[in-house]
Amino acid sequence: MKILISELSPLPLDVKERFSNAGIEVDYLDDMESFDPSLYDVIYGRIPIALHPYNAFTNLKFIQLSLAGYDSMPIQKWLSDGKLISNAKGVFSAPIAEMTVMHILMAIKLQPEFAAQQKAHVWKRHEVREMGFLKILFLGTGSIAAETALRLKPFGLLLIGLNTNGREVEPFNVTGKMSEVHEYLRSADIVINTLPYSPETHHLMNEAFFETLKSGAIIANVGRGKTVDEVALLKALRSDQISFAYLDVFESEPLDANSPLWDHPKVMITPHNSNSGQLTKERNYTNFINNIQHYLAGEPLENQL
Missing domain, CATH: 3.40.50.720 (NAD(P)-binding Rossmann-like Domain)
Structure with a gap:
């Protein structure tokens, strides 16, 4: 299983180490000049459709959103395609x-x-x-x-x-x-x-x-x-x-x-800034690691849509 981390900002080193320690093979969008979208089973963050169209992610099975809101995303399309989707409810x-x-x-x-x-x-x-x-x-x-x-x-x-x-x-x-x-x-x-x-x-x-x-x-x-x-x-x-x-x-x-x-x-x-806090990213990453473990075990995901 391969995971693409498609966050808006680079992940800190200690978080990358947590993914590694959890036995998760991860690629980071900010580290790559180009990538093959068909390689990835899981995406954390946003689907980078500016780089590749959604249908190019042919093996995608699970999307972990890093946001609680998803009204700007075609969630129903993804769900109807059989994708598992979880959001960041409670993080912010x-x-x-x-x-x-x-x-x-x-x-x-x-x-x-x-x-x-x-x-x-x-x-x-x-x-x-x-x-x-x-x-x-x-x-x-x-x-x-x-x-x-x-x-x-x-x-x-x-x-x-x-x-x-x-x-x-x-x-x-x-x-x-x-x-x-x-x-x-x-x-x-x-x-x-x-x-x-x-x-x-x-x-x-x-x-x-x-x-x-x-x-x-x-x-x-x-x-x-x-x-x-x-x-x-x-x-x-x-x-x-x-x-x-x-x-x-x-x-x-x-x-x-x-x-x-x-x-x-x-x-x-306030400029859409009320969700800012020093602990939000930590909660998001912890939520994702927990959900990956649930996913691998065939268990229900936290905050599954």
Whole structure:
């Protein structure tokens, strides 16, 4: 069995040694000027279709994605061709959760206003809310939402999570169906979107969504950019229907330099950067090595699609 490591950045030496110690024969795309795609049974990372078309990988059996999201890839085609596919679910959840919690706290405690006052040398006090007893609504109850909710739970918030069928998921206090989202919006103080992109979630957060939302609510989007109608979002910000928005993902990336979101005083932006952490690559490589061992033993894969 041969494996092609097709990562966006070179693997560190200690990780290469781990693959070697695990008895895995590996080629690294960054080490080769050219390669024969028909040689590989397994790919880690992305299929390098810029170098060879997908159908040139004639012996490919298992694809280990190094990302959690896969809406930009022809996953259904690969699955219908009989490929085993596993993603990086959970690998990036902790840093995304930490970044989200930080921005929610900053919004509740009016840190953008205080930062602006400091810059202008203005001494002005404000009424600031406590976190306890606020209602926080999560769109999605997957690993990112669950890790975020876990970190927010000690503040005493009511944690509500919506998923496809309303199934109970820890650590949410209440769970409901996504089809009933508008019923929950009316009382939500904070909305955190962690949903993946699909035709069903396209512009889910639209004008009707924001109009239904409790006035003065805070939103955070760490799911997918195309789930939010940015024109409708700007309208809701201008009317004070939304008091603050933390945005890590956008309809088009990178965000256009002329977008009014950049300079909006009630918006905080990170450049699709919330998933960054010093432990994410280690979790990804460990996940892959574990899955290779499962694959060789004929066992179910972790995070198999």
